[in-house]
Amino acid sequence: MLKKLIYLLLFSFLLFQCKTDEKPKKLPPKNYTDIINKEFTGDLAYKTTSFIEKYWRVVGNTGFNKSVYKIAEELEKAGYILEEKATKKDVLTYRIEKRPLKNPTWESVDAVLKIEGEIEPLLQHSTNRNMIALNSYSTPKEGISAEVIYIKDIKNINKTNVKGKIVFAETSPYELYKSAIIEGKATGIITYDNPSYLQPQKNTTSIQFRSIPYDSINKPWAIALSYQAKERLKKTLEKGKTKLNVKIETNIYASEELTIVADVKGAEKPKERLVFSAHIQEPGANDNATGVGVTLEMASLTAKFINQKEFQPKRTLTFLWGDEIVSTRRYVQEDLTRAKDIKWGISLDMVGEDTEKTGGTFLIEKMPDPSAIWARGNDKHTEWGGTEMSLEQMKPHYLNDFLIDKFKAQAKRANWIVNTNPFEGGSDHVPFLKENIPSVLFWHFTDQFYHTDNDRIDKVSKTTLKNVGTAALIAAYTLLNADENTAKTIIYNLEKAAIERLNEELKQSKIALNNGDSLETQIEIITAWNDWYKKSLSTTKDMVLDENSIELDIEKSQKTIDAVSRKIIKKLKAQF
Template identity: 50%
Template sequence: MKRTLILFLGITLSVFQANAQQLDSFIEDYYTMADAEFNQESAFETVDYVQQYWRLAGNEGFNNSIYHVVEKLKNAGYVLEENAKATDRLTYRIEKRPMSRPTWEPVSGSLKIGNKELLNLKTNFNMIASYSYSTGGEKEYEVVYVEKVSAESLDGMDLKGKVVMTEGSPGRTFNEAVKKHGAAGVITYGLPAYNQPEKHQNSISFTGISNDEEAKAFGVLLSYKAHEILKKTVLAGQTKVKINLETKIYESEELTLVAEVKGSALPNERFVFSAHVQEPGANDNATGVGALGEVASSTARLLKAGKVNPARTITYLFGDEIVSTRRYVQEDAERAKGIKWGMSLDMVGENTAITGGSFLIEKMPDPGAIWTRGKEKHSEWGGRPLKKEQLKPHYFNDLTIGVFDMIGERKNWEVNYNPFEGGSDHTPFLQANIPGLLLWHFTDQFYHTDQDRIDKVSPVTLKNVGIGAMIISFALTENNDRLAHVMLSEASMAATMRLQAELKLSQEALANGGDLAEQKDIINTWADYYRDVFNATLDIEPKGMAAFKENLQATQDALMGYRNMIMGQLK
């Protein structure tokens, strides 16, 4: 039976490869153009500019970052949409909307014990919880340490005008200590294990408190080192600290930058990129802004040179994470019908020799997000098991993995993928049943901390991610007659390799006492998933549809035959 299975696999692979071009040859010209055109130093310069600011929607740093990208796009040939002629294919607009609450930004800050400074905003970029108010100069406060803050733990305490110190959420502590008990502010510490706080003792993870216009209170966030010193000092009886915070809270408007390369033949069909501007880090997410700004600029230069000619529109979004992307997907039902693919660039420039982890492609939900085994592995950010009805079968996963695997091989660059976890700009696409993927890095030991600065960013990585994003957008928007055949071929190869891998894992599970019905369910789910992936290639609407459908049916028949053969091996 083993020889029969091997023979069948060989026949199956030959069917999969018939009448289809392999991905590498299909994207070779795109790779050459993107690799030559993408300016990694320009992308890095944008990252460096953006990362200097503590960015929140509506604040000065956020808005300056938007306008910095605008200047870059204008230099590449993009025209303000309201001034554009009908023949202009490169346009941009800045959408402005009122905000439901004021924006916020830090100006300066320090925390002292006596005359000894524990923290300063200049070197501890995240020390002030967002929406903290100014102290009105340096003031002395009594610190009350509470090991665990709850409604009961603070009952009976006189906290008026004092500062509560604890380990845990500043928001929850703020609500109990300030809003219910009249404290002047809170001092908190909390970093997850993947930040390695005992190694990076000056790291502070950014977070915020509610905007309390009546109390006008504050939150100070501690590093591991500052927490150890302050806790020891307070418990020893020296409970006075000096705090000096200056912040700005003001009315503003939310900006979203929308740039487009208008499609020549199918302008209402779109590939949409998104990169969020807010968050104070360099890798998170000044790198997404820098990489996408250069993707848009490089694409414009290639278009003007006559080297690419997208039939479909390519859209580039820069704004507030999830908010801007969700709005773009939801606010115009007709436009949403034409969004065929979405891709988020979030944390895409890591120098992994410093930050750790690797480049990752977060896949659309596939069975690996139900049964996470073998090469499937969640990041330390974490994910929950999905259900079958949440799967999103599509060729987008295998196309993206195939493109980046090729770049990884040529650039000697590590490329990995992870099951769906959510939490970034790809989720609004998926929630609208639009194929959506995330390009990112993890584990990053400096994630969400003020050690996420420009020295952790790699221009080479920015380019590797940028050219992969460009290649994928060109492949899907130029409407090449070979595209559907290439996608079917790539998905077919991926399906065969996946079923092979799952067979081995299921056999190992059964040898260790696993349930036969469950193992058959896993194999069946993967086979059904890839059958639907094959069907998704029809949305490319290839020429010669009748012949393509015959090839599609033969491919599906081969897959189902291979699935049945595998089922016979499970005992």
């Protein structure tokens, strides 16, 4: 009996040992697409978006800080360890950086705007939470009653006595602030300036959020109107002298700036990293609770793969959440040693839209390439608009076409629409680019609810959240474990993309020449694209230990692109 017991114990031990010694399943590159598509559901992204969009978020205020700690809570659930408690063996870590704010933070509490003599409010905070301009102070509890003066042209405001009155103008309150409050001694400001892409005559209750300068001496206030409220007020003014009663309650208080950073430590090249950034501030759902949510689900799913020993990145993957541009700029500037090894930066901003409701397709805003100078064909600037750029500002790199390839593949798989736009700026990709770190922006535009109080959770699509997060994570894993084979694949795809681009530019040049444009300009455009792609090919060297291993591949593709460019220029010269 004893022998039998010993035998059973020995057998159980050996069986347990065999199980613990099993090698973990690896997530091979060819399966990134299938497995991530299966595992990235969009549930956490949507749940997080729903939590965050409830708050009107400005850096340092209650909603912003609750969002940061919600992210931290979810990171810990996923297995991330607070840096101060982590050991060198911990792969998954996070930290919350705290800094004092120079100016106090701000949050809206309540407001109501009434035309004296009328029962129904002109506006109220419960239905228009963007009505109070950022940095506005509270009125007395009983409110302020004063005559409203309509200023048609603010250049002529000094010709009107506005002291002690409410100034109403169709411009931004920031533009009106100095002449009305500082110089005119007005008691407050009311404005309307919703741009046409918001379709204000259709979305009559939308208010795009506005701000005025922080001013602790004059303690000013401003209210932004919806199209509906603006029309009603103007009709009342047509009848004669109009008084308004304004009640505003806001909180302005000292606070601190929070930035949350999570790292997945690379196993072989931990100093090299890819950074995903998503800003928390701004009061909407799509802008930018969706970016926060998608980034958090990417971080959570990555932790799951790490904990299950299915994925191990060679390079470090970083997720950053904070104040738009401010937090990202600090991240790439405050630690120069860290910054020199940031290989890629990707910004997620407005990435979950239900496009049937909002109207804007998903876009990859490219790093500066010649389309930012010559936007033609399918290269179109959004209503946001681009600034004039020069060839010296171009950023040749494989990242543009690499990400477009990955996202177009997901689009085909999921029957999803993916487009691109030339570089325009204005989000967290800009600080990376200013430090010569390759970076792009994922976003949607045009959005008829952009920056308005109608940008709520009902305009968010969980399917879009899933598609963006899935494609972004597939791309990230590929880059993090990039090697010689990855580089050669990208070189091949870049060559194809270059040839397609050059042939498209040939078509566009023929159209331009038929419209009277100069041959010299067309040759300049073809040459610029040729140069951009040749230099982009050279950037693939950052994926390999031995540059010589891909040198011949690069040179071969560069010669092919040169040959295609020469042929195109020859055709243009012959025909025109």
